[in-house]
Amino acid sequence: MALDTQKFIDQLIENGYTQLCVVPCSFAKDLINGVINHPLIEYIPCASEAVACSVAAGLKMAGKKPMVIVQSSGVTNMGSCITSLLKPYGVTFPILTSWRTYKEGDSEIQHQHLASELPRLIEAYGYAHTLLDKNNIEKALEQINVCDTTHTLCIIQKESFTPVDLNKNHLLDLSHYTPRSEFLKVLNDTFKNKETLFIGTTGNTAREMYSFMKDTHNFYMAGNMGGALSLGLGASKAGKSVIVCGGDAEFVMHMGGLTTAGRYKEEIDLTYIVFDNESNKSTGGQNTYQTHMDYIKIAQASNFDTVNHTIISLKDFSNTLLELSSQKGLKFLHVKCGTDEETPRPPIEVVKVSHF
Numbered sequence: 001m002a003l004d005t006q007k008f009i010d011q012l013i014e015n016g017y018t019q020l021c022v023v024p025c026s027f028a029k030d031l032i033n034g035v036i037n038h039p040l041i042e043y044i045p046c047a048s049e050a051v052a053c054s055v056a057a058g059l060k061m062a063g064k065k066p067m068v069i070v071q072s073s074g075v076t077n078m079g080s081c082i083t084s085l086l087k088p089y090g091v092t093f094p095i096l097t098s099w100r101t102y103k104e105g106d107s108e109i110q111h112q113h114l115a116s117e118l119p120r121l122i123e124a125y126g127y128a129h130t131l132l133d134k135n136n137i138e139k140a141l142e143q144i145n146v147c148d149t150t151h152t153l154c155i156i157q158k159e160s161f162t163p164v165d166l167n168k169n170h171l172l173d174l175s176h177y178t179p180r181s182e183f184l185k186v187l188n189d190t191f192k193n194k195e196t197l198f199i200g201t202t203g204n205t206a207r208e209m210y211s212f213m214k215d216t217h218n219f220y221m222a223g224n225m226g227g228a229l230s231l232g233l234g235a236s237k238a239g240k241s242v243i244v245c246g247g248d249a250e251f252v253m254h255m256g257g258l259t260t261a262g263r264y265k266e267e268i269d270l271t272y273i274v275f276d277n278e279s280n281k282s283t284g285g286q287n288t289y290q291t292h293m294d295y296i297k298i299a300q301a302s303n304f305d306t307v308n309h310t311i312i313s314l315k316d317f318s319n320t321l322l323e324l325s326s327q328k329g330l331k332f333l334h335v336k337c338g339t340d341e342e343t344p345r346p347p348i349e350v351v352k353v354s355h356f
Contacts, residue, residue, distance in 0.1 A: 004226040005034045005161040011141050013040050017094075018064045020044065021052040024280045025071030027098035030161040032069065032286060037167045045289050047252040048226065049074035053081040053095070060093045065148070071098045072114045073223055075121060075153075075255045082125045087151060094147035096132070096154045107348040110202065118155070128152040134160040172278055172287055176340035180205070180275050183317055184212040187243070190321050191216050196316020197235055197242045197356050201228040201250045204339075205275060209245060210346035219356060220346045226253025231270055233261045235356055236268035241328075249288045251295060262303030265330040272304065273333045285339075299332035306332040 008031070019042045020035045022028075036043045046052035047069045056066040067197075070078065075097050083152040085091065102108065102115035114121065115276050122129045130146070133139040134155050147154050187198070199219045200206035206220040221228055232244040251274050261270065274295055280286045311317050311333060324331055345351075 002159055002162050002196070003134050003137055003140055005030050005164045007162065008137055008140065009034045009038055011137060012067070012144070013038070015141060015145065016065045017041060017067055017144075019056070019059055019066040020021040020069055021046050021056045021059075021066055022069045023047075023049050023052055023071070023074050024100045024286045025069065025074075027071065027100075027156055027160065028069050028096065029160050029286070030164040033164040033166050034161075036170050037164070041330060044233070045286070048254065049077035050081050053179045054076040054085070056093050057081070057085055057089075057091050060091055064092070065277065067094045067096065067144070069096045071227075072100045072118050073110055075114070075118065079125060082127070087126050092147070092149055092151060094144045094154055096156050099155045099157065101158075105348055107345050107351045108222055109329060109348070109352055112326070120191045122153050125153075130154055132156045132160060150221075170287065172285070174224075174277060174279075174338040175311065177277075178314060178335055178339040180277065181208055181212045181338060181340045181343075182314055183275065183335055184208055184245075186314055186318050186321065187245075188213040188215050190318065190325070191243075195241065197232075197240045197241060199228050199232045199235070199244045201225065201246045203243050203247070203280075204343070205247055205250075207343045207345055208340060211343040212349070217356075219353070220351050222351050226250055227257070229261060230254070230257040232270055233257070233264065233268070234274070238268040241269040241356060243273060246272060246274050248274060248278060248290055249280050250274075252288075252290065252293075255298070258299065258302035261330060265303050265305075268330060269328040269334070271324065272299070273335060275335050275337050276310075277337050277339050278338070295334045296332070299334075304330050304332040307334070311335045 021044045022032055023046055035041050052068050056068045059066040099118055100111040102111045119129055130143050130152055146152055198216050200209040202221050202223050202225045209218050228244050228246050232242040236242045244291055278288055296306050307320055
């Protein structure tokens, strides 16, 4: 069974909950969709789990009644906020996390450790934990309310909520943009059999690189969202020529990586390509709500040499790559793209590598 999502949200509102601070997870996709659709509870998309936790703390301390939703890998990202803010200041609100599973041989190796150790991590933070009852709304609300008043973290399982589609006014239409796969094919043709190291950020970017960039030297980062640029910085500091393939949600998660890379502009050969599809594609396709951002100006302010317009066409992309290929330094491209059909995950033998 699964909780009736609409009734569950209605009960949350009746119980006074006002905001959901979220880093999307596919396990909670239907709950997230239902909240986005509902006019009486606010959806607050957050760049990282630490941000979600801190925003919720501010809301609670100012008299609101927030909740946080993340996936299990993100519980690590909020550790500092939990241990150095929520616990010592006695701030409580419900934190819902998925508990991702792992089977031996699975290439989603980022879930391997917490698939068994999540409860111990929660305990190490000084929290108790409870498994959300997905068969009884009244019991589930009781659990949520306990989490609101105590340092207890609520774990949700897959298919805990009934399906909810986004209302039409919240749906993205990216059909007028070229799918990311076509840009990746250009990268493959341009850098075929060259020494350039490509680093693909976690999620669909890395999966699509595996499918459409068969002739390049690729590293597929299965986890550590937001860390692709910094990983690339380390490799470039070690002498590698590196191109990082990132995304709009990934760009904001750990933006300190931009300012750190900017210090070493004269020493490295590093290009950062942000493929912007305005969505968290691998966790349900939720809108990132980042149209207020100017990615190019942020990169410029961080000391990157930028292509000073958003790239939309394949011809522009190809010409830009040829122009930049003869230049070393720290470079940034913002590419607007559409989405592709789901592609296979890279197998574990090409994911689990520990050297470039």
